[in-house]
Amino acid sequence: MTDVEKGEIANILLDEVTYPGGKRGGRGSRPISLKPTGKTRDIMRLIPVTEAPSQFFRRMIMGYCKKPFGKRERTVFKETYTKLCAYCDAQQPIRVSTIWNPQKVHELVPYCIASGVEEMYNYLLCQEYNAETNRPEARAYMLHRIASFNISPMQSVLDDGVKQHLLKMMKLGPQYAINDDEEVCVKLNEKGQEYYSRIYFGRPRYDTIIKQADGYYQYYHCSMEQVFLYFRRFDPINVEILYPESLRDRMRAFYRSGIERYAIDKETTFQSERT
Structure with missing residues (x-):
């Protein structure tokens, strides 16, 4: 500001x-x-x-x-922040509901409250059981979106694997959940690398970058969601996700849906309807 x-x-x-x-x-x-x-x-x-x-x-x-925006948020939500910090220190299981769906209760094991890389918002990093995958997973809830919380009678403990993912989220960006260790490889041309240097917000942090004759190869061990949300802002001619195949397919489907929306036959139909 x-x-x-x-x-x-x-x-x-x-x-x-x-x-x-x-x-x-x-x-x-x-x-x-x-x-x-x-x-x-x-x-x-x-x-x-x-x-x-x-x-x-x-x-x-x-x-x-x-004050930085993140510190102002902690001031406004001081009571919530202070109590959650105490629960994090004790790793006391809690029940949380959010402003988006106050009726839905999330059973969590809190780990810490971390600030985003941009220092704009605060996130409750925690463990939550995923019934679909049948395993505990790392999660992040924005501090200002927590509607209510109280102590849970459940005796859950923090899984060591989840803890490692939470530590990685603290380093790379707490707003993006990490629940696997699969490597991501992204190829950029000169223009794409220039965009990567300039577009700061939400930018994932690569582990390694290798410059070759046909472009820059970036290797990540971070949230696939973060990689997808960041690079979908680029012109597809400047960036290509090489692997994993699941992320490559997701980006391909994203670009395909954009092409279909602007298809010539649809534009022709739109013009005919106007006339």
Whole structure:
């Protein structure tokens, strides 16, 4: 966030306060009541006698805006963050529901809360049993999307294999679950390698890169989902997934669906319908 954006946010908030002497914060602003009640007494004690309440809150808000987004998120969800950290330290199994489906309960073994590579969001890294694969797997839940949680009576323990995958997620990107160790090979031409250097958000981190006469060969041991979501943004002429075959087929199907959507016969039909 730039200084200009921070200033704009502060000014919007200042429109809600009243300055000493009754002066309004701005056009269309309204005062916020901060009466010296039992609930606000401790807050009022923090304000220096030489400073108006509005000045104090301005400094507080500006200090908040200067923090990285991930730290601001931890501040807003401090109660959730603190309790989950305690459960992670104890590896206490918990039951979690998310804002997307509050009725669905997830039985988890929490491991840690990690920040994304971009330092924008915080993720609860944990173990969750997958009934389809009949095995425990690594999972990641965004901190701000956790609706509720409580202690689970289940006596689950963290699997050693899952723990290794969680450690890898902490290093490579916690938002992308890793549940296998299969190698991924991606081939890029000069233009593709240039795009890889420039497109930062969501970029997977390769283990090895080898430059050959026909292009750059990148080798990954990370989330296949991350590789797919990142490289599908590239022009297919500049990138090719060589293996594994399952990921190669998935990318092929993605490009095929795009071609079918823009097929000539469909465009002809669209033009005829318009006329």
